[in-house]
Amino acid sequence: MTRKIHIFDTTLRDGEQSPGASMNTEEKLIVAQQLIRMGVDIIEAGFPISSPGDFRSVQEIGRLAGDSCTVCGLTRAVDKDIDRAAEALKTAKRPRIHTGLGVSPSHLRDKLHITEEECIERARHCVSYAKRYVEDVEFYAEDAGRSDQDFLIRVIQAAVDAGATVVNIPDTTGYSLPEAFGARIKSLSDNVIGIENVIISVHTHNDLGMATALALEGVKNGARQIECTINGLGERAGNTALEEVVMAIKMHGEELDAHTDVVTPELTRASHLVSRITGMNVQANKAIVGANAFAHSSGIHQDGVLKARNTYEIIDPADVGAAGSEIILSARSGHAALRHRLSELGYTFKDEEFDDVYNRFLEIADQKKEVYDEDLESMVQERQREVQA
Ligand code: KIV
């Protein structure tokens, strides 16, 4: 059996921080319901001290989730934040407090104005303070991707010694190269005493378009939790996309020695739901859930897919809940695709007729981005009239 990778969904916290994507409590509850249906392990429901609305969202999602998953609230390494999160999480059967602080030189020097020793002490304190309220405490080392590795080991050691159940290693700015990030995770596994009893989590951002690769490199090197969002929603270029890491793990489970419990046929529904509620469109060529993820437009590809789907499709659309593969007819389509579509519409032509049909099709296709069934119907009817005349 491969290792179980816990899927920590932060669409409702980090995802919602995306400009223009904020959600009210009712909207968050609808998304949370879908996350539960999809089988995620942890829902980060909000940042309770940030607003009364977020406090209520964490409370309501805690109530909704019951036993089905862990519900988590974010805090800074500040006592009053932790008090507030603990209060909001009272409704949850499986509550988790997610607390921590920045650990990179720029966070220490320019944002927090603290020394390394003070940072370690605050890490130790926030975890033990949160432990007064809940058993399950996750510590985050913000901007770990740009931190000094020896110092990171010392901070994580303090969090583990204080009782953290999960240690989150974020590449907050999406700066790292995957291999280097993987080496950081390995170095923590090798050097932090007691880490084998703690889950290492990876939380990566997409500033260089590598969030998914970073998360998977983390998994290869010992991480057992991935923090991610539906559609990769999140600040700036976004967070790791849940649908991407889940499907990559599904396709490469043996090599990664990993599996998740996500119900993948729910992925497309989740994507559409989050897009509709937040008003954030999903780019057509987005992996897994984009409108074109299973669309084939060029003649060579269409010919291949019509002969055998796996020539150009690595995922069965049903596996992610997509409607199915699509053959898009355009000026790049070849004979095979046109013949196939016409026969689906009930029209068959002899070989000697087909060149004429295809040339008529190209004339239409050169004037449009896509040729629809209605265009084909009128083309065939016009040809029939001309042939009969
Ligand atoms: O990107 C980040 O570092 C975060 C932390 C607050 C976990 O979102």
Ligand code: ZN
């Ligand atoms: Zn983040």
